[in-house]
Amino acid sequence: MNFHYRARSANGKITESNIEAENQGKAIEALRKQGMLPLAVNAAGAGGKSNVKSGMTFFDKLQRIGTVPMKLRMIFFRQMATMVQAGLSLTMALNIVAEEEKNLIFRDVISAVRGSIDQGVAFSQAMRQHPSIFNILMLSLVQAGEEGGMLDDALNRIANLLEKQQILKGKIKSAMFYPSFILCFAGGVVVVYVGFILPQFKKVFENMGIQLPYLTQLMFELGDFAQNNSSMILLTLASIIALVVFLFTSKTVKPAMDKFKLKCPVFGPLVMKACLSRSTQTLASLVKAGVPILRGLEMSSDVSDNVVISSGFTNLIDATKRGASLGDSARQAGVFPTLVCQMLRIGEETGHLDDMLEKVAGWYEQELDEQVKAMTSMLEPVMIVIIGGLVAIIAISIFGPITSAMDQLA
Numbered sequence: 222m223n224f225h226y227r228a229r230s231a232n233g234k235i236t237e238s239n240i241e242a243e244n245q246g247k248a249i250e251a252l253r254k255q256g257m258l259p260l261a262v263n264a265a266g267a268g269g270k271s272n273v274k275s276g277m278t279f280f281d282k283l284q285r286i287g288t289v290p291m292k293l294r295m296i297f298f299r300q301m302a303t304m305v306q307a308g309l310s311l312t313m314a315l316n317i318v319a320e321e322e323k324n325l326i327f328r329d330v331i332s333a334v335r336g337s338i339d340q341g342v343a344f345s346q347a348m349r350q351h352p353s354i355f356n357i358l359m360l361s362l363v364q365a366g367e368e369g370g371m372l373d374d375a376l377n378r379i380a381n382l383l384e385k386q387q388i389l390k391g392k393i394k395s396a397m398f399y400p401s402f403i404l405c406f407a408g409g410v411v412v413v414y415v416g417f418i419l420p421q422f423k424k425v426f427e428n429m430g431i432q433l434p435y436l437t438q439l440m441f442e443l444g445d446f447a448q449n450n451s452s453m454i455l456l457t458l459a460s461i462i463a464l465v466v467f468l469f470t471s472k473t474v475k476p477a478m479d480k481f482k483l484k485c486p487v488f489g490p491l492v493m494k495a496c497l498s499r500s501t502q503t504l505a506s507l508v509k510a511g512v513p514i515l516r517g518l519e520m521s522s523d524v525s526d527n528v529v530i531s532s533g534f535t536n537l538i539d540a541t542k543r544g545a546s547l548g549d550s551a552r553q554a555g556v557f558p559t560l561v562c563q564m565l566r567i568g569e570e571t572g573h574l575d576d577m578l579e580k581v582a583g584w585y586e587q588e589l590d591e592q593v594k595a596m597t598s599m600l601e602p603v604m605i606v607i608i609g610g611l612v613a614i615i616a617i618s619i620f621g622p623i624t625s626a627m628d629q630l631a
Contacts, residue, residue, distance in 0.1 A: 223239055223240075223241055224239065224240050224241075224242055224248040225237070225238075225239050226238065226239070226240055226248065226252060227339055228252050228257040230256065230257050236257070240252065249316075249320065288326070289324055289326055289327045289330070289354055290324075291383060291386070291387060292387060293322075293324055293327055294327075294354065294355075294359075294383060295380050295383035295384050295387065296380075297318060297322075297327070297331070298359075298376050298377075298379045298380040298383065299376075299377070299380040300314075300317075300318050301314055301315075301318065301376045302373050302374075302376035302377040302380060304317065304318075305372055305373040305376060306373040311335075311338055311344055312335055312338055312339060315331055315332075315334060315335040315338070316335060318331055319331040319332050319335065327354070330351050330354050333347075333350070333351065334347040334348060334350075334351070335347075337350065343364075343367060344363055344367060344372070345360050345363040345364035345367055348360055348363060357520060357523070358379075358382075358503060358507075358520050358523075358524065359379050361507065361510075361512050361516060361520065362375045362378055362379050362382075362506065362507065362510050362512070363375055363376070363379070365507075365510040365511045365512050366378075366510065368511075369510075369511055374510075375510055378506050378509070378510055379506075381506075382502065382503060382506050385498075385499075385502055385582075385586070386499055386502075388586075389495050389498060389499055389586070389589065392495070392589055392590060392593050393491065393492075393495055393593075395593060395597075396488075396491060396593045396596055396597065399597055399600060399601075399604070400600050400604065403604040403607070403608065406608075407607060407608060407611055410611060410615075411611070414615055415440075415443060415444045415447050416444075416447065416448070418619075419440060419441065419444035420444060420448070422619055422622075423441050423444070426622050429622075431622055431625055432625065433621075433622050433625075434617075434618075434621040434622065434625070436614070436617055436618050436621065437618045437619075437621055437622050439618075440614075440618040475528060476528040479527045479528040479529055480528070480529055482527070483527070483529055487596065490592065491589065491592055491593070491596070492527070493530075493558075494585045494588050494589045494592065495585075495589055496525045496526065496527045496530050497525075497530070497557075497558070497561065497581070497582075497585050498582050498585035498586045498589060499524055499525065499526075499582075500521040500522070500524050500525040500530065500534070501521070501561065501578045501579075501581045501582040501585070502578070502579065502582035502586075503517075503520060503521045503524045504517050504518065504520075504521040504578050505574075505575045505576075505578035505579040505582060506575075507520060507521070508574055508575040508578065509575040514541060514574075515538060515541055515542070518534050518537050518538045518541065519534075519538060521534055522534035522535060522538070529556060530556060530557075532554075532556065533551070533554040533555075533556030533557055536550060536551075536553070536554040536556075537550050537551060537554065540553075546566065546569060547565040547566070547568075547569055547574075548562050548563065548565040548566025548567075548569060549562075549566070551565050560581060560584070561581055564577040564578065564580065564581045565577070565578075
């Protein structure tokens with residue numbers, strides 16, 4: 222492949238030219254062996270500009286199918302913050318990160334950002350060209366860091382924010398995993414029992430000619446129904462799964478589903494605390510970074526990912542435009558708990574809104590952690606009873622006729 226490079230020689234002179242290599246890593250290695258410091262190395266396209274896709278094979282394109290996980294983006298910002306704090310230039314830091322990145326999609330994006338910076342584009346503007354990877358929150362924080370001369374602090378703030386969001390998602394997933402696993406396991410046991418075990422015992426009991434208990438007869442009828450209508454059952458299950466996926470992903474029914482999530486008896490408080498923790502932490506980071514409060518409220522509304530809470534932030538935005546108090550407006554919105562309203566009022570009065578918001582986010586994060594633990598502890602005995610009852614039904618339906626047969630033989 223032909224790569225267009227921009228590198229600094231040992232005497233400090235910047236040189237631009239082309240080099241032949243198997244891949245980008247080999248091209249960088251070859252330049253370093255020549256005693257040059259690579260600043261930008263991209264696949265050469267028309268006019269010598271970066272055009273990574275033009276030199277890709279079919280296998281290269283297959284490797285670039287997928288997405289960039291949030292964890293990779295968090296690691297990226299953490300690495301960039303560390304290297305910028307150490308005094309490395311943005312170009313050099315991006316070059317190092319791109320070399321180490323295993324995700325080819327993200328590597329191409331980092332290389333493209335580095336190429337834009339080489340052409341004199343600001344870091345935030347270079348990131349803005351890749352909206353699928355860098356969201357508006359990241360762009361705003363980076364731009365505020367650039368304008369305030371605290372880019373390393375802004376990068377660290379983004380990494381911390383993404384890390385906390387990942388922790389929140391992990392807590393929600395851990396709360397859902399245990400009951401989901403138990404229910405799937407129970408469903409698997411029922412399928413194996415009805416589809417494979419019952420038919421074998423049915424033949425044995427019919428040959429023995431004994432009177433079957435009602436529970437055993439009921440299980441045999443259930444097995445016959447499942448075998449005779451397997452296509453209909455599979456179609457029904459697929460339809461139910463498709464309906465659930467539609468309800469949770471469709472924008473049309475999202476408002477109704479978001480309201481349902483918050484009113485759900487067990488998981489409602491969990492969802493509310495997760496949304497509030499995520500949005501207040503985001504607002505705190507934006508305010509501390511110097512982002513205007515209106516812009517911060519808009520982004521916090523998007524991050525909440527819930528129509529009900531987002532409407533509350535919309536009311537705060539309208540109130541802020543009118544010059545009204547955030548605390549009083551939050552109370553009038555009827556969405557935010559009393560704690561959030563009080564902390565907003567105290568933050569405004571003391572001039573430490575970011576600190577108050579961080580305290581709120583930390584409190585909800587702690588509450589979320591405790592609720593997840595309590596929910597798991599509560600669900601454990603319930604799941605044990607369900608599995609125990611299922612095993613008992615299976616055991617009675619099989620061993621009941623066997624016991625009757627032994628009594629008749631005796």
